[in-house]
Amino acid sequence: MKEIYYLCGVFIKLVYRMDAKKILFIAQEITPYLPESEIATICRNLPQGIQEHGREIRTFMPKFGNINERRNQLHEVIRLSGMNLIIDDTDHPLIIKVASIQSARMQVYFIDNEDFFQRKATIADENGNEFEDNDDRSIFYIRGVLETVKKLRWIPDIIHCHGWMSALTGLYIRRMYADDPCLRNAKIVYSIYNDDFKNPFRKEFANKLKMDGAKDGDVKALKTDTSFTALTKLAIDFSDGVIQGSETINQDVLDYISTKKNTPFLPYQSPETYIDKFNEFYDMVLNSNKK
Template sequence: MPADAPLKILFVSPEVEPFVKVGGLADMVGSLPKDLAAMGHDVRVVCPAYGSLKLSDDWSARNEPLGVDVGAAAHWGRTWVSHLPGSTVPIYCLEHEHLFGRPEVYAGPWGDHPDNDLRFIFLCRGALTLCQQLDWIPDVVHCHDWTTGFLPLLLNTTLKNTPLGRTASVFTIHNLEHQGYCDRRALDFAHVPVNEFRADSTESHGKINMMKAGLYHATKITTVSPTYAEEIKQPAGGFGLDPVLRFRAADLMGIVNGIDTTSWNPAADPNIPSSYTAQNFGGKTVCKAALQKQLGLDIDPHIALYGVVSRFATQKGLDLLAEALPHIVGRMHVQFAILGSGDQGLEAVYRDCAAKFPGRVGLHVGFNAKLARLIQAGSDFFVMPSRAEPCGLTQLYAMRYGTPPIVRATGGLVDTVDQFDETTGAGTGFKFEDASAPALYNTIGWANATYYDRPDQYRQLRRQGMARDFSWGASARRYVDTYRWAIKSRRGE
């Protein structure tokens, strides 16, 4: 293959923005293919057609039914076709009422769906079946997280002697903590040889580990930041798979996620009450007032306003903020605008804090996409005290919107936020090392002092964050290099 030849690239993912989203994985799969297509590559995306998928006039159903060779007899489904918004990239959503008819992606109110193994094996085999039906054999399949872990396994076993046998796979780890443990029935359902139930393939603690299957069988492995790629090779961050990742270290690399800078643009965002630029922050003042009003905060353009948009979980460090928050609000001249949900105990703590500090702590439990953008635009700082953060996107959005982030130095937060230097004024945010409430308290105190005592440096910090290029361009080029690397390895070139 010539070094600059256009590639045929298939994305297989459980989530795709804007059609179905649980986390940052959806943002990547909804954005990166567009940049790859703009570079001249033939890119296509496959995702399940969940019951929550809204099929507008932009969608059409393929006439040919999709027969997927899984289980005791072929499972038949239907394929819906559209395009990623603002692009020519086709997206194919696989419909199967029994497996995907429910609205949730991974779990319902009762917990994880007990047939997640069967659902996502159908996605993996169905995506490859669709390629054969379209007479379009990809050069490389880009797989995402444990839900697609069986796809490289299928390419290496069941489909090895088919036209798909030369197709390379790149497996991206978005969050190693979720691994897709399931029973041995998964091998039978996928028609994978039973001898793959072994420690150097799919077996872990007497069960099937779908993430492990992807890590062992993928041609190449990526994760969403260089620092996270190093962290997961250590016992503290490997969640039991660090020996596998050390074994595959030569094939593992970290590539920082980008963001859709057309959608996330304070100069032209229709979701915020006033636009603004790094040269004119007048509109940000309007956004701040609107945010204060919406969350019942005192209307004050001069008080330092700290924003939080997060899942309420210990991984996100929201327990650290819950512990520090009464002391921060009690001793500093600040406000907090908090949006999120999750752990019920943490939700209760934040409700109590909002009740104790009316006008100073504004809280919305749940998720509201428009409010999330308003918090990014209207806040003076953005707080992310994560214990672990593979990449993180909200800190990128924050800097894009002139809102310096306050982050713990972990994962992608290390790679994307530059520490503020009081001596030179360089940097884009504030970082702290210890996963503790006192460390977070002290760092917010440092940010607060910068806001009130060194306003010129604070304004410079804002502008420097907005000047950073977080588009997918550079990362897309690195992914193309990775795809070519994988293809050469797969074909023995």
């Protein structure tokens, strides 16, 4: 009888795993690889919590140059590296690295490139001056993540994006990867934080996105406004669900969310409740009919 109960338990677990939804986290920062911040802390704890809820997860972040590779035991994944991504008519090699957070039984994949991510800072230099090529870095990061997911042959049900560097994900999924069987059916959830950048992207930003496959109507607003607000509005337009990640966020963005009546919206959640609430929100988005 014990053997029967055991086999039944194994069968139930296998069925449960087969039905487990897959959540891809695209993060701008994760601690302990970068210092603690609101985004970095959430992107460290959320994937672990969602995994403990029975979901399958994959987690990505940029391999900024101030991440200590030896201390954090990063190593290159040769089978995933080696592709070149063309941005603004220039080839940029894509390097994939990986590390493990042992206590969470969680791997983190890193998108690396000498041109974009070897400087010893994240989005600004030591004097606080934001890097002029942050637009290209964002494009490279998102394309690098999506190409790597394709190589992994891992099909996400939800893609949860954190931080403005991930804002282009929805646009790329719906336009540039619209026919890709690994990505085309994924639901996009975008978390908005109080992480506004000060300097608008370069005026050529919209044309770079059009060269990658964006439609003229998609980037119409970006032709005259490449600010944090305009970029975040674009992310909202291409999202299936929006989360207020910080207690206080850009008011123009918050007002814009209220005009998107058909897009599920989750207001700010406390550190004590957000993992459970996000998990419930994923189910709401998955069950919504919005394409």
